[in-house]
Amino acid sequence: MTDTSDLTAALGGIVDDFNALTTADRLQLLLEFSTGLPELPERYAAHPELLEGVPECQSPIFLIVEVDGAGPDAPVHLFFSAPAEAPTTRGFAGILHEGLNGLTAADVLAVPNDISDRLGLAEAISPLRLRGMAGMLGRIKRQVREKSGI
Amino acid sequence: MPLPFDDDPKFTAYANPERLVSTQWLADHLGDEGLAVVESDEDVLLYETGHIPGAVKVDWHLDLNDAVTRDYVDAAGFAKLLGGKGITRDTTVVIYGDKNNWWAAYALWVFALFGHPDVRLLDGGRAKWVAEGREFTTDVPSPAAVDYPVVQREDGGVRAFKEDVLGFLGGQLVDVRSLPEYTGERTHMPDYPDEGALRGGHIPGAQSVPWARAANEDGTFRSRAELDAIYRQEKGLTPSEPVIAYCRIGERSAHSWFVLQHLLGFPNVRNYDGSWTEWGNSVRVPIARGTEPGDVPAP
Numbered sequence: 001m002t003d004t005s006d007l008t009a010a011l012g013g014i015v016d017d018f019n020a021l022t023t024a025d026r027l028q029l030l031l032e033f034s035t036g037l038p039e040l041p042e043r044y045a046a047h048p049e050l051l052e053g054v055p056e057c058q059s060p061i062f063l064i065v066e067v068d069g070a071g072p073d074a075p076v077h078l079f080f081s082a083p084a085e086a087p088t089t090r091g092f093a094g095i096l097h098e099g100l101n102g103l104t105a106a107d108v109l110a111v112p113n114d115i116s117d118r119l120g121l122a123e124a125i126s127p128l129r130l131r132g133m134a135g136m137l138g139r140i141k142r143q144v145r146e147k148s149g150i
Numbered sequence: 151m152p153l154p155f156d157d158d159p160k161f162t163a164y165a166n167p168e169r170l171v172s173t174q175w176l177a178d179h180l181g182d183e184g185l186a187v188v189e190s191d192e193d194v195l196l197y198e199t200g201h202i203p204g205a206v207k208v209d210w211h212l213d214l215n216d217a218v219t220r221d222y223v224d225a226a227g228f229a230k231l232l233g234g235k236g237i238t239r240d241t242t243v244v245i246y247g248d249k250n251n252w253w254a255a256y257a258l259w260v261f262a263l264f265g266h267p268d269v270r271l272l273d274g275g276r277a278k279w280v281a282e283g284r285e286f287t288t289d290v291p292s293p294a295a296v297d298y299p300v301v302q303r304e305d306g307g308v309r310a311f312k313e314d315v316l317g318f319l320g321g322q323l324v325d326v327r328s329l330p331e332y333t334g335e336r337t338h339m340p341d342y343p344d345e346g347a348l349r350g351g352h353i354p355g356a357q358s359v360p361w362a363r364a365a366n367e368d369g370t371f372r373s374r375a376e377l378d379a380i381y382r383q384e385k386g387l388t389p390s391e392p393v394i395a396y397c398r399i400g401e402r403s404a405h406s407w408f409v410l411q412h413l414l415g416f417p418n419v420r421n422y423d424g425s426w427t428e429w430g431n432s433v434r435v436p437i438a439r440g441t442e443p444g445d446v447p448a449p
Contacts, residue, residue: 031198059193085248087195125194126211 011099018119033094034087059086065143072106092133105148153242163374165415190257200286236293246272250365259404274370310420323356324395334439347430351439355446361402392418396425
């Protein structure tokens with residue numbers, strides 16, 4: 001069993017879901033996260049320059065974090081933009097959205113940096129491709145720190 | 151029994167027109183006995199979102215590379231991979247993929263290491279099939295496993311190692327990376343993950359010909375005349391001397407290898423797959439910086 005004791009319920013559930021599947025089915029689940037990634041709201045769709053790029057990913061992805069208020073208990077909202085031709089990158093974004101959106105700033109900052117290694121995806125998509133997900137998480141955390149002031 | 155060649159007039163000017171098929175040819179031959187269609191992409195999930203009906207997937211990370219050593223699969227591994235996809239030694243294989251067939255060309259080059267007789271690229275790749283509104287499916291075929299012979303990989307003909315390149319300085323080296331990588335301004339592609347190189351620049355004497363110059367906007371290859379203008383007239387490359395192409399990990403240069411070898415008919419072209427992630431991390435190898443090929447050190 002992959003350790004999920006230091007994860008929030010949503011993220012721990014995702015880790016459990018992936019690890020319960022065969023390698024081939026993990027790809028299918030990643031594809032579901034890819035198609036489930038919410039569209040950008042109008043205020044960002046019209047202003048893509050507000051989003052931050054993630055060069056660690058093989059394909060273009062942009063993200064922005066909103067924090068309601070300040071301090072450790074302020075809720076965090078995540079927004080991503082990635083093209084349909086980049087389903088792997090969209091899948092990573094979908095996992096982070098489902099796992100982190102709505103958490104408090106302190107909870108987001110407490111997410112272990114090795115979360116991408118716990119999904120059992122290394123053999124399904126290769127370790128190199130997983131680096132992009134760690135890159136996204138790093139940028140999300142930096143934006144949360146800047147915007148929450150903690 | 152190989153399938154007939156595509157007599158599309160565009161291809162006749164190329165040195166090896168039998169190495170390309172058009173989207174129309176493929177649409178006409180889908181399902182033919184003796185044909186296998188292979189999708190090979192940068193994005194490992196793209197095939198799952200939809201692919202050409204009947205196509206099987208080959209992934210460069212997971213299927214073509216050895217999982218431990220930095221090398222390609224061995225003869226037994228290749229035989230197992232292809233046999234498992236229903237491909238025999240006599241099968242006509244058509245490979246297509248995303249990003250101007252970048253990874254498809256890389257897969258084709260690995261097939262060439264094993265001397266697979268009839269392997270072709272779909273001109274324009276996945277993007278052209280999409281643009282033409284042709285059929286896609288998410289049905290994954292499960293071909294019956296067949297016997298693919300265990301054929302030893304022949305690295306000598308189309309693959310170069312670091313030692314080969316050291317002995318080749320002063321010869322026709324082609325650096326197919328982006329200009330900022332060539333000059334040494336950066337060590338990896340803009341907007342791409344950094345696989346790590348300690349030094350930036352290029353192999354002394356190498357000409358800069360970014361790989362994507364060989365492709366049109368729609369992902370098809372440029373015409374013979376346009377390719378001649380780039381590689382022969384502009385860069386002065388000659389087929390009478392050998393060529394070694396390289397990039398960062400050998401994928402973009404596999405695309406340029408295909409252009410030089412099969413479209414322009416250079417008889418002796420090798421791909422240095424160690425490329426910059428090996429050269430830029432090696433101790434005491436010569437490096438040139440800036441926009442010029444630079445001085446080649448005396449042997």
